[in-house]
Amino acid sequence: MKIIHRSLFVVIILLLLVSSSIAQADSLKEMTVVVPAESIARAIKPLLPYTMDFGKNFIGSLYIKSIDNIKIKKGKILFSSLISGKDIKYATKIGKQTINFVVGEVNLPSNWEVSFNYDKSNQKLLIFPSLQDSKDEKDFSQGDALLNSLLTALGDLEYPVDLGNLNPIKSKFYNQLLTTNVAVADIYAADDKLFVELVPAVQIDSLNK
Numbered sequence: 557m558k559i560i561h562r563s564l565f566v567v568i569i570l571l572l573l574v575s576s577s578i579a580q581a582d583s584l585k586e587m588t589v590v591v592p593a594e595s596i597a598r599a600i601k602p603l604l605p606y607t608m609d610f611g612k613n614f615i616g617s618l619y620i621k622s623i624d625n626i627k628i629k630k631g632k633i634l635f636s637s638l639i640s641g642k643d644i645k646y647a648t649k650i651g652k653q654t655i656n657f658v659v660g661e662v663n664l665p666s667n668w669e670v671s672f673n674y675d676k677s678n679q680k681l682l683i684f685p686s687l688q689d690s691k692d693e694k695d696f697s698q699g700d701a702l703l704n705s706l707l708t709a710l711g712d713l714e715y716p717v718d719l720g721n722l723n724p725i726k727s728k729f730y731n732q733l734l735t736t737n738v739a740v741a742d743i744y745a746a747d748d749k750l751f752v753e754l755v756p757a758v759q760i761d762s763l764n765k
Contacts, residue, residue: 586753586754586755587753587754588751588752588753589751589754590749591751592748593626593748593749594626596633597626600623604620604623605621605640607619612647613647613648615644615645615646615647615656616642616645617642618662618703619639619641620637620639621638621640622637623636624636628745628747628748628749628750629748631672631744632669632670632671632672632745633669633670634667634668635668635670636667637665638664638666639664639666639703640664641661641662644660644699645659659702660698661697661699662699663697663699663700664699666707667687667688667689668685668687669685670683670684670685670686671683671684671686672743674742676741676742679718680717680718680720681716681719681740682714682715682716682717683716683717684713685710685715686712687707687708687711719740722737722738722739722740724736725738728763731762731763732760732761733761733762733763734760735758735759735760735761736756736758737756737758738755738756739754739755740752740754741753741754
């Protein structure tokens, strides 16, 4: 699914790890980062508007303008979004000829329920997005109706995000280079909080070699 980019997810996770002020270190070997819904909202906001890629059939730019009302329940994250675009065309082939359908503007508010499960053995986060009831479809523009149909079709499917090869975090301290590799042990949610269990491994190298 092209609208869910692994790079975007990883950037959000790293922002949360760096900015979270309530990380709880149980030991030097393991730690659990506890991220409230408000922290996720703050981490996402600088990334918006975010360009969506629906493939070559769409001509024009579609953007996620806002993500609001984030709520976290057991195994689920709920939120609302606004997707906008101008001068949108949809290209399709009829026989050997490509036909462009002008759909105009898109200004689609949507509600989402995203269920997830972390596959520990393969270090993959399995995401199941589901589009909930939006505004009355009678009020949809042509572009809104097309996008809503597409998002509905893309929902309720499994989208894996590989977290087994996150880039290491590097920092300098005096004449030493500290390289921290982080493995995600588990991800779960409850009580409007997201819990990320991490196993860090630190390597220290001298810069004077």
